[in-house]
Amino acid sequence: MRFSRVVGPRRSEVVTAQDPVPADHQVLVEVLACGVCTSDIGPWRTHDPAAEPVRLGHEMVGRVAATGRHAGQWRPGDLVTGLGGDGFATMALMDANAVLPVPPGVEPALAIGEPVADLEEALSRTGIRPGDKVAVVGLGFMGLGLVQLARRHAPGLLIGVDPDPARRERALALGCDLAFAPDDVPVEFRSDSGRATEARPSIVLEATGVTPGLRTAGSMVRPFGTLCVVGYHHTGDAMMDMDLWYKAVTVVNGFCPDRTRLVAAMRDALGLIAERRFSYAPLITHRFGLDQVDEAFGAMEEAGPGFVKGVVLL
Structure with a gap:
């Protein structure tokens, strides 16, 4: 696998490693798209070069590549989105109980579950x-x-x-x-x-x-x-x-620390996407490759008139 990690202030590098192996309640996902989130911009701006590199990205959509022993509800090839981390990578591990199927016919970059789940859960209260x-x-x-x-x-x-x-x-x-x-x-x-x-x-x-x-x-x-x-x-x-x-x-x-509530809100939000009552299409304005994570955060930081949301595509 290949992944991006932050090694200094506003500086990332792409490295290669062995593919991770899913634990019993995990799925290994081939990441297809990962949103660039405001909550990650702080570590990207200020990371100490003397400290261990950090990995970012948690707004993932991907295809299941392997499953743990107790993740039998998923099959290799399933297209999923959900709650996770270390998403600026070609492969990532996700909790099998915190992912949901992507609605049929929806482009991966337009099916990121985590951000819209946050919004829907907040609005519901x-x-x-x-x-x-x-x-x-x-x-x-x-x-x-x-x-x-x-x-x-x-x-x-x-x-x-x-x-x-x-x-x-x-x-x-x-x-x-x-x-x-x-x-x-x-x-x-x-x-x-x-x-x-x-x-x-x-x-x-x-x-x-x-x-x-x-x-x-x-x-x-x-x-x-x-x-x-x-x-x-x-x-x-x-x-x-x-x-x-x-x-x-x-x-x-509006913040929700409870994963169960967020997954429930994500299920509702993905239903809205399937029904075309919510769309990321007018919101995803910039797309980047894995080796362009710094450019992605830079575009977010600049926030020019044409920018709304960036996504890293893999």
Whole structure:
């Protein structure tokens, strides 16, 4: 097998090793596609060259090559996606109970289960109902995915917020009714408007991963509404506006540490992909080879107007 590993700040190398052997409850998967995730950019940026190399990549789709003794539900040749690690490789081990079949006819790069499972699980805890006014703050990969998932619940109004005009255009194409830059959100949708609260969203989904995004999201949610923090706040202190307390807002932590819940959400999300009610096609904008992992993270870091999500193809 061949795999990429990080050996220094912003520097990876591809090496060769023996194919791993699956344990009793594992499957060995020939990786076909692996998404490049924001949660991995920290180790890629800062890895100490004196430390052991690290392997990244956990958003995998692949073909089963071998199974452990107690993984008999899978057969060589099955196309699967699921929860795993060390995915920037030609071969990877995955927990047999944390993978699911890819819907027939779906390209591997458009069937990555883990990210959409994260979004669907978070959204499921907001209590979203038909007719609700919903806002998505942050229209990168996660936010645009949330736009698609929220749209299927028939919201009465779906608002997107992002400083990037290209992202706002994408959000409108994917189902937002309105899209604004943070500084241009109309007064009727903000808590400092002094107007009736009914105009404001009852559910606000924060997908920025930065404190200013949290501040914008908090200002938009109406009293007794729900703020779901889906953004990956991986550095510093994410300060919460105490006005949320005075508005009796329910704050939902969009992160889910439970693999059983994530696999259940992944099953639902893959069903949406099969039914063409969710699609990665408008979100996967950049594709890279195994020897281009550094370029993939660099494109994510730069986040130009044409970038939404990168995938490493093998």
